[in-house]
Amino acid sequence: MHQNDTDPAKVWGLSYHGWAAVFVAAMGCAAALNISGVVQGSARLWIMFVPLVLVPPMWIAQARMLGKRGYSSPALARYNRRLGLAGFCYMAAFLSVVHVFDQYRPGPAATSGLAVVAILPAVAMIVVMVRYLQEETDEYLRHRATSAALIGLGFVLVLGTVWGFFETFGLLPGLLAWWVFPVWAIGLGAGNFWLARRAQ
Amino acid sequence: MKNRLRALRAERGWSQQDLAQRLDVSRQSVNAIETGKYDPSLPLAFRIADLFGLAIEEIFLRD
Numbered sequence: 001m002h003q004n005d006t007d008p009a010k011v012w013g014l015s016y017h018g019w020a021a022v023f024v025a026a027m028g029c030a031a032a033l034n035i036s037g038v039v040q041g042s043a044r045l046w047i048m049f050v051p052l053v054l055v056p057p058m059w060i061a062q063a064r065m066l067g068k069r070g071y072s073s074p075a076l077a078r079y080n081r082r083l084g085l086a087g088f089c090y091m092a093a094f095l096s097v098v099h100v101f102d103q104y105r106p107g108p109a110a111t112s113g114l115a116v117v118a119i120l121p122a123v124a125m126i127v128v129m130v131r132y133l134q135e136e137t138d139e140y141l142r143h144r145a146t147s148a149a150l151i152g153l154g155f156v157l158v159l160g161t162v163w164g165f166f167e168t169f170g171l172l173p174g175l176l177a178w179w180v181f182p183v184w185a186i187g188l189g190a191g192n193f194w195l196a197r198r199a200q
Numbered sequence: 201m202k203n204r205l206r207a208l209r210a211e212r213g214w215s216q217q218d219l220a221q222r223l224d225v226s227r228q229s230v231n232a233i234e235t236g237k238y239d240p241s242l243p244l245a246f247r248i249a250d251l252f253g254l255a256i257e258e259i260f261l262r263d
Contacts, residue, residue, distance in 0.1 A: 069228065071226055071228045072226055072227075073226055137224070138225045138226050138229055139225075139229070139240070139241055139244060140225065140226065140228065140229035140232050140233070140238050140240075141226055141228070141229065143238065198237070199228060199231070199232055199235075199237055
């Protein structure tokens with residue numbers, strides 16, 4: 001908390017780079033545990049949830065870092081607030097849905113409802129991004145956001161294609177399709193970071 | 201595209217933040233335009249030209 005006061009770009013004492021390093025390490029560990037087959041069943045979901053929890057503070061730290069470097073606008077501030085809220089709802093919904101599914105194993109109809117509960121906040125996050133592009137009046141920031149989104153899209157397409165072919169030939173395990181959104185978000189974050197470095 | 205934005209700003213003693221506020225854009229937008237990393241749209245180029253009381257081609261130069 002003290003460090004937050006001295007450096008407003010940090011979240012709970014960690015800079016964006018710190019959060020990114022922790023996130024990459026958590027992703028690596030979770031992926032290794034999944035791919036090696038050490039964990040099975042619903043534990044696979046729980047383990048992959050750990051890196052997801054790190055995404056909101058990483059995003060907030062990145063937003064603060066960019067704001068400090070002059071990337072700020074009223075639309076960007078609204079976007080960060082809305083995305084933080086939607087991200088929190090996504091985590092909460094994900095956690096709740098997996099817990100309920102694990103504990104009660106509901107029937108197909110109720111399970112479909114659970115899936116929708118998990119889907120809605122993810123859709124809300126996409127809507128928040130679309131609204132940002134509509135509301136942002138600073139054309140350079142809009143250009144930056146669009147470029148970063150395209151980098152994220154390229155990242156997820158390349159990774160998905162590579163993984164898909166390796167999976168087809170039995171070299172990699174099947175991947176749950178909902179991972180497409182977090183992977184795109186990782187590409188988006190990396191794109192933002194690369195564009196910020198390039199602009200310096 | 202090359203431009204004289206940095207020189208024009210310096211002549212008036214404005215910081216990038218000052219110019220950004222006058223144009224209602226972010227400081228990074230001013231920085232990106234000044235360093236030639238981003239070419240502004242025609243409407244923004246007109247706003248810049250109006251602010252300095254110059255024609256667009258007196259600020260933005262052909263490569």
